[in-house]
Amino acid sequence: MPDATDTEGLTVGQVSARLDVTVRALHHWDEIGLARPSLRTAAGYRLYTAGDLERLHRIVVYREIGLGLDKIRAVLDDPTADVPGALRAQRTQVAERIDRLQQLSAGLDRMIDAHERGLLLTIEQQAAIFGPEWNPDWLTEARQRYGDTTQWRQYAERSASRGPEDWQVIADAMAGVDRALGEAMDAGVAPGSPEAHHIVERHREVFASYFPLTREMQVCLGRSYEADPAFAAHYDGIRPGLATWFRQSIDASARHHGIDPDTATWQ
The missing domain is CATH 1.10.490.50 (Antibiotic binding domain of TipA-like multidrug resistance regulators)
Known part of the structure; x- marks a missing residue:
């Protein structure tokens, strides 16, 4: 994980480079309340703390396995969410997609x-x-x-x-x-x-x-x-x-x- 402290936050550009996420995506997640930076500079620029980066890292992981943003929000914020169940359902969808891709490969x-x-x-x-x-x-x-x-x-x-x-x-x-x-x-x-x-x-x-x-x-x-x-x-x-x-x-x-x-x- 990238290292950041509450007193030394990372800018949007630094987070984008470290997590391989576009600046546009970070701005969007901020706008919809999925991942908001905890700090701002005196000039109003976003700064992400270590806690923010931990949440962003989890968002990136869940997004890479195919979860939509609404599902990710529920997994992260809903204490009653069945996380293993959501992941098992996603695993089933991934397996089905792999099967379709294998059929496509055979057809090619x-x-x-x-x-x-x-x-x-x-x-x-x-x-x-x-x-x-x-x-x-x-x-x-x-x-x-x-x-x-x-x-x-x-x-x-x-x-x-x-x-x-x-x-x-x-x-x-x-x-x-x-x-x-x-x-x-x-x-x-x-x-x-x-x-x-x-x-x-x-x-x-x-x-x-x-x-x-x-x-x-x-x-x-x-x-x-x-x-x-x-x-x-x-x-x-x-x-x-x-x-x-x-x-x-x-x-x-x-x-x-x-x-x-x-x-x-x-x-």
Whole structure:
């Protein structure tokens, strides 16, 4: 404790420095009667005695553990106050706050991990959910190519909150779209027909599980589905020529919604 005597009081500035309390806080506590200096200089300046400093020290301690000023006043001035009970209640609140902070920390760790890895799944879980065609290296390539984009950030933020069951639901929905595409081709559905428009819209809605997908962006994806060897192999593996049929259907749907697929950009 700082040393002061009744005859040699400390100024507000000295108390502020010794107890690491702002001058503004000391003035406020004086104004509300929580901690008033016992002495004044001839010029009217506040001077704090050893007894004043003892009270201030207790106020600082109680404030640091989270007690409000009204509760501190009661603890200090009410002889009937249940001090241990008040401290136990505060300890419970502190423990709850620590638990919330630990959960927040764990959430931040998952968010960081998702931004860096894309999927918070083991290799075995990825293979079980996405099938034998899945290549875990695709995530690294996607991070390198798209890591600075808005879409990667949106994808990572969603990924951080998903577990294996959530990804299984999404994988099953995408597989359902693939089946619908193959069945539409088998049935002779023409690009630009209402049936084709429905499947294209279904694809856009399911794909939005990764990040919001505009129709312009979907057109850009359709080009990749046809031109990229890996994508083309996937769709043509479902039905020969499906990659081109799907791209044509996406383009026709875009035109139906007033979008020129020839000039569409990733926006």
